[in-house]
Every structure is written in structure tokens, then in C-alpha cells.
Amino acid sequence: MELSYLSDFLNEEAAMNMILRHALPLLEMDVLKTFVAIAETGNFTTAAEAVYRTPSAVSMQIKKLEETLGCTLFLRDARSVSLTPKGELLLGFARRLLSLNNETVSRFLLPDMNGVVRVGAPEDVGERILPEVLKRFAETYPNVTVDVSIGMSNAMRKRVDEHRLDIAIYNSLSDEASKDGEILMQEKLVWAGAKCGNAHMRDPLPVSMWEDGCVWRADAVEKLSRAGRKFRVAFLSAYTTGQRAAVLAGLAIAPLPRYLVQGEMVQLGERDGLPDLGHYDIGLKVVEDAPAPVLAVADHVREAFADLQLQAGRVAEPV
Template structure:
């Protein structure tokens, strides 16, 4: 009877996550040649090619993609079983994803509590647009994610509804300009269509004066006093002006924040998810 070698599977996952054999070898504490030999042996045992090597780098074959999905679940179950038998706290790593404007508001208060409770768990954070992170959760590349729901295709577990606010720096009146100058996250941001639609329905002309993929970039643009923005209430700096009908701006719809877990989420990932649920608790939680 043939069995899958979990150590080789771990090496394969390390190659996928790090993008190459050298970085993967450093992660697993082996030499590059040893990792290469184990992957070659795994391919030989299975009778299939798992990786494609080209000048552009390394990528998974279709079979490799399927095996990695299984491998992540197997290793997660193995880790959970070992932790249960040892009677200890979770170990390993948890990969977290969320938009940049959620990190300080939602994750910073939780990460200190989680690190104190589970000091042997390594946390890595990816800040990116929700539409980019969501498929990575499905593929098992991200373990836990807090994302803005796609209103056209709501998925994940609804955790919180957030108000979108019009904001400007104190001491400036950029909302008086026409067209209205905006600082926004890039195209693909799930709040951006709501912002544009609200302005269009109100018959207001507007233009994008600044685009930034980071919260810091948006803040810098607003502090110049040249434009306004719309952010979730949780991410609104307390010293910025809140704008609304008195300034001639239309109301904005709420956005929905959802929790996503990878198919083979480890016990550490699930415990972090529990902490996030508690921190962002809302009266009604729906599952989709």
C-alpha cells in the first residue's frame, strides 16, 4: 500500500508558498538539493509531474494544484492530531489576509491577545484588496481572512456591518471643489463602486485625485487638504472631519465585513477566527 510522505508534502507546500526551491529549503531547514531530491522522489512515486520549471520560475501543474490542496488538509489534520495528543497549545503558523484599512481597526487589538495565548504560533499578515485575498483562501494559501463582502456575490460568514463615511482633513474644504476630488483605493476595492454610484445618483461630478493601495497613502493624500475620501467608520481617524448632507454629499451604504477560513484551517487558525468573531461580535451572524 502506498502512502503520502508528509515531509515531502510539506516541502512541496513550502515551494509553492515561497516561490522557489532555495527559499523553501530555508523554511524547512534542509539544503536545496535535499528538497529537490525529495520532490523528484515524490513525483516518481506518484508517477506524475507536480511542478513546471521555466525561465519565469516554478508553477504547479494541474495535478500539482490538486495535490497541494489535499496536502494542506493532511498537514493541518496531522498538526491538530499531534497538538491534541501532546495536550499542548497550537503551534505552527497562521496566514492572515485583510484590506489595509482593516489591519489597525480589527487585527491589531486581537493579535496581542492571540500572541499571549498562543506564543508558539507564527502569524503572517497580507494586506491587499478583498477581491485578491478571497480566492487565496479558497486555494488554501491564506488561513484566515477578514474581507469586505462582494455585494453581488455575498460569501463568507457575516461578522459586522460598517458605515462608510465621507472624510476630509480638519482645516480644509476640498468638498467645495468641482469636480469633487477623491482619494481612493485602487479599482477592485469593493467599496469603490458604492462610492461612485452614490455620487453619480446624486448628480455630482467627481474625479480621482489620488489612488493608493495602502492606508498610509490615503492618509497622506487627505492630510494635504486637496481631496476627500470615504472609509469604513472603524478606519476613520478621530481628528478628521465627517462630511454629509450639510456639505452637499450623499449618504453612503453600509459595507459587510465577512470572516473566511481555509478549507483545511488548523486549530490555531480556528482559534484566531474565534477571537476575531468575539472582537467584532454583532447581534446577527449569517453564514453563507
């Protein structure tokens, strides 16, 4: 009797698995490309121009996608379009699928690709994302050399304009990131202090910062001044390792990405008399008329950031 019941249960489970395997729909790359374009521009008309379709065709694509997934992806009002929580979830997967599609097609159509691709990034991004990008890219295109430069975000973007770099990954304030590039991810900028430290209680406030030209420095200085908090630049360094060293020694506080505040560092905020620093964007800028090797590296960068967001259990906030 028990064996018969178990057999029936297993047969039902196998049947259900078979139904699910055959019933699950496939997502179309063109539709996902349109979805990402709308999410990034916040506008159906602008997105339609980007994907070379009419606004009505784009609306039909999104309607079909929402019906396929059984959920609403966008909130619409008279002026703008924003992602729903389900839409935010799909955005990370969509970017990853599009990058994987490009990588797969390129691998077969351009198997013998070679050359040199020049990539620039700030230290925090380079340390966080580039090792995985370089590893995966080398496995796919072993004959392409990637030349990496580390420096300040604004300098990296300028070097792309001057054709001295092919790709720049950069940090930028949220209202500037999409002006000449695309947004890959949004991060929270916070004040970091030493665990059990008291640097944030001193007057004037000792701050560890980057040199002039750093977007985090300019934003932090502006918000401290606006809040009326007296401060002094106690330490200068062009690298996050220098900022963290000053913080860990208890000699100063520093504006850092939230993901870097760990171990013997703690996050400080308004309860500690410090202004909220808000968010910043991580963007990608690719040289105009980029050749195939450059486009392939850019796709790997996009895929790496999409993976990073999914692993963290979140996606970039809609802009």
C-alpha cells in the same frame, strides 16, 4: 441606634447579594450557538439546518432563552426574522462567550498545538484588530506562527479559495458579505474631509481613492455617478494612510470608515452635496477543512470583534 440600623442594612445587602449569586441562571452554549445562527441567517429553518436541529427544537430553545432573560429577542414576520434591541445586545455577548468557550476548551485539549496560520486582511482592519488578536493568540498558543498578509479584500478572499491563505478578514458591501463567509461587524462608510477645508465644494470634486478592486471605491463611484456629481480621481493609494494624507492636506475628500474620521478630519454628507454611502460589512472567511490551529485563530478574531463592538457600546446591526 444608628449602628444597629447600619448593621441591619449591611446584613440585608449581604443576603441580597447571596440570593443574586445563587439565583442567576447559566446560559447554555448550545442555545447561544442557535441564537447566533438565527441572527446571522435571519431564518429559523436555515439556522436549524446549520446547528443540526429541527425547526421546532430551535423554536423551543429560543423560547426558553427569552424566558430565561425575560425579554423578546426576535421580531418575526412571514418572511424574515430580525433582532430586537435586546437581541442585538445579546448577539455581541453571545459571540464573545462562544469564542471564549472554544478558546478555553482548545487550550486544554490542544495545549501543544503548533504550525503556521496564514491570515490576510485589508490595511484598516489589520491596523485596528490584528495587534490584539496576535497578542492574545500568542499568549495562548506560543508555538503557532501567524503569517499576516495585508492587501485588498477581494484578493484576500480569492487567496483563501486558492488555499494560499487560511483566513481572510475582509470588507464587503452588505449584500455580498455573507455569500462565502460570516459577518463579524457592520460599519458606516462616510465621506471624510479636512476640518475647515473646501475640497468638497470644488467642481469637479477631487476624490482620493484606492486602486481598482476596492469595494469602497466601486460603491463611492457608483453613488457619485447616480447623484450626478462630477468628480475626478485626484489621488490613488492602496492604503488608508495615503487617503488620509490627501484629506488632511485639504486636497481631496475620501470614502472612509466612520471610526477613522477623527482629529483634523470631519464627516461630510448630504448637506454638503454628497450622496450617502451607507454601510459595509466586515467578514471572515476560513479555508475549507481547516485544521485546529486555523480554527483557533478564527475564534480569536471573532472574540476580538465581539469585544470591539461591546467596547463601542453597540453591536453589529442585524442583516
